[in-house]
Amino acid sequence: MARAGLTAESVTRAAADLADTVGFENLTVSALARSLRVKDPSLYSHIRSLQDLRERVALLAAGELADRIAAAVAGRAGFEALAAFADAYREYALACPGRYAATQIPLAPAVLAASAAYARTVELTHAMLRAYRLSEPDLTDAGRLLRSAFHGYVTLEANGGFSHSRDVRASWERALLALHTLLENWPTDPSPHAADGGEP
Amino acid sequence: MARAGLTAESVTRAAADLADTVGFENLTVSALARSLRVKDPSLYSHIRSLQDLRERVALLAAGELADRIAAAVAGRAGFEALAAFADAYREYALACPGRYAATQIPLAPAVLAASAAYARTVELTHAMLRAYRLSEPDLTDAGRLLRSAFHGYVTLEANGGFSHSRDVRASWERALLALHTLLENWPTDPSPHAADGGEP
């Protein structure tokens, strides 16, 4: 029988494409084997399990996302960098919903540490924030808030969470402007009210 | 054989509890039947399908979440209301991860319209924002950004997306303060660069 010439990489890419088409939660070994004109067990020469396949797609997608963000923010600073970062993030999530969903699965700390892709996104966030002249721990706090806002927005948008008639793209533009304002006025002094008051 | 006395409601509650225990993605008809000491097909007298079960859990959880938020913001305004809203949101998501995950599945517009739970969360957001004296479309834009930030933060937190050593709770407090500052200085004038310029 003619060989299909599969490799772990080509299988992972095919899985990512399939996930973008049918949704990440519908990515199955059977469906992937069908799309590659191969029987299910053949794939287990290249992947260890469905979970392993999902993690490979996650790492592939995280790398692609980091690449796009890096290209978008290159040579920009301030609001331009913020908007470029955010638009690259959102466009990737909307154009590649299966790949993006893959990046959100919980990964074992060992897997996460072994791959640079996730750390690179965090570093890119910090690099973009340097223009706002924040120092730790504000840098980490602001980075977490930004990534939360981006991730939350695109997932709510993708899942139909914004049912109001207001244009979603217009809201996004305003949100970026608002986040820019937020970063320029980041409250850096210890807050005026004791949120977690002074027990010893 | 003695009857188990199941109803659609009791089955849904048991499903929500199971989802909180084993994770929403591991909520299966078989596992639910086992936890109820019943055979799989017995559940199909009360639910139409696994998808139907998931939607019931989603609506149950959305109602519970709205209730908690409503109780938290009652009688508060300004930053107090914002913090109460956000803390109620985050604490529900962390205490009931399966229920919270259920609220994020895409629902058919008809299902969504037939239930008040989701609309109530949006209304609560708007009510909380009234103290900041925003008017449309800023109200919708700010509400979307807030919900995005809350949702993004708790999902990233729950999925281990915050690996930095900085305390996650402390970052959350600072994020709330930053959002409060943002809402007080919301950039309401048509932005300095023509995002969607002045066609007639």
Add this chain to the structure above:
DNA sequence: CTACGCTTCCTAGAGATACTAGGCAACAGC
């Protein structure tokens, strides 16, 4: 060019799950 070995892909099959069809027995109303 043949023989060897490695890898790839296969068939066969076990175990789990979603769901349907159809039956029997438990409860409610009379």
Add this chain to the structure above:
DNA sequence: GCTGTTGCCTAGTATCTCTAGGAAGCGTAG
């Protein structure tokens, strides 16, 4: 106690993950 409805059951189908073991393609050495 009888009857009708309802709830839970057994039996069975189709799909999916994953393993065991076999055969055939491919590179290489003689």
